[in-house]
Amino acid sequence: MTHRILILGGTTEARQLAGKLTRRADFSVTLSLAGRTESPVAQGVPVRVGGFGGVEGLAAYLREEHIDLLIDATHPYAARISANAAEAARESGVPILALRRPGWEPVAGDRWTLVGSVIEAASALGVAPRRVFLAIGRQEAGAFEAAPQHRYLIRSVDPVEPKLAVPDALYLLARGPFPEADEKALLEKYGIDAVVSKNSGGEATYGKIAAARALGVEVVMIRRPALPDVPSAETVDALAAKVDHLFDPVAERGV
Numbered sequence: 001m002t003h004r005i006l007i008l009g010g011t012t013e014a015r016q017l018a019g020k021l022t023r024r025a026d027f028s029v030t031l032s033l034a035g036r037t038e039s040p041v042a043q044g045v046p047v048r049v050g051g052f053g054g055v056e057g058l059a060a061y062l063r064e065e066h067i068d069l070l071i072d073a074t075h076p077y078a079a080r081i082s083a084n085a086a087e088a089a090r091e092s093g094v095p096i097l098a099l100r101r102p103g104w105e106p107v108a109g110d111r112w113t114l115v116g117s118v119i120e121a122a123s124a125l126g127v128a129p130r131r132v133f134l135a136i137g138r139q140e141a142g143a144f145e146a147a148p149q150h151r152y153l154i155r156s157v158d159p160v161e162p163k164l165a166v167p168d169a170l171y172l173l174a175r176g177p178f179p180e181a182d183e184k185a186l187l188e189k190y191g192i193d194a195v196v197s198k199n200s201g202g203e204a205t206y207g208k209i210a211a212a213r214a215l216g217v218e219v220v221m222i223r224r225p226a227l228p229d230v231p232s233a234e235t236v237d238a239l240a241a242k243v244d245h246l247f248d249p250v251a252e253r254g255v
């Protein structure tokens with residue numbers, strides 16, 4: 001019997017999870033991407049791209065495609081799709097599991113200023129001009145037009161379009177992972193005195209946080225949004241184990 005699994009992705013972990021699950025011959029795995037990135041990295045499993053059309057659209061997809069398990073492995077700041085996933089799973093009666101990567105915790109030497117949104121982050125930079133490294137992705141960079149007095153270094157996977165209406169912004173295109181040593185060199189090269197970051201968790205983008213700590217640079221940290229409470233695991237391996245258990249061939253035979 002084939003078990004049909006839909007993974008909501010857009011993260012490295014989602015790709016890794018898909019790779020792991022697809023090794024089981026009785027799993028048919030599809031990975032779903034929002035379609036934000038122009039040239040996403042190869043995912044190694046069948047991919048569908050684009051929004052579903054809200055909760056109803058996702059619930060209809062789950063029914064029509066006879067999905068047996070929905071896995072929310074989206075980015076911790078992708079709050080809408082996570083909420084939609086929980087609701088669509090409830091409506092359609094399809095089980096859901098989530099990969100919830102733990103956030104980073106501040107350690108000795110960190111200078112974090114916690115804020116609730118990108119808008120708050122822009123004002124938390126203060127009135128005096130600063131050299132700011134924006135590493136929050138391109139979609140919300142526009143919020144910093146409200147603080148045009150700063151010099152910005154803006155890094156994203158795809159180009160920020162339109163460019164920010166601020167007098168001084170430099171754009172870097174890059175895809176992680178970003179090792180600490182490279183991040184330190186970057187902060188030093190541009191004389192950065194504030195880093196704006198999401199609390200993404202994981203290793204791939206922690207380099208800038210460690211580098212900021214080493215250099216005594218402030219990090220304006222945008223707090224995580226609230227996510228629905230669904231059964232979850234913190235790592236790819238732990239989630240894959242849950243999936244294996246759910247579709248345990250022995251249990252299914254009723255032995």
Ligand SMILES: NC(=O)c1ccc[n+]([C@@H]2O[C@H](COP(=O)([O-])OP(=O)(O)OC[C@H]3O[C@@H](n4cnc5c(N)ncnc54)[C@H](OP(=O)(O)O)[C@@H]3O)[C@@H](O)[C@H]2O)c1
Pocket residue numbers: 008009010011032033034036049050051052053054055057058073074075077078079080081082084136137198
């Ligand atoms: N937000 C971040 O900082 C961030 C960082 C890295 C990667 N990502 C990835 O980028 C994608 C979009 O993030 P977001 O913050 O824009 O999401 P979002 O605000 O939670 O979602 C907005 C809408 O995009 C569609 N969508 C989002 N993820 C999808 C997926 N995996 N498959 C199909 N449709 C999806 C849904 O449209 P419908 O309602 O029409 O279904 C959703 O309502 C996600 O895949 C996420 O994992 C986000």
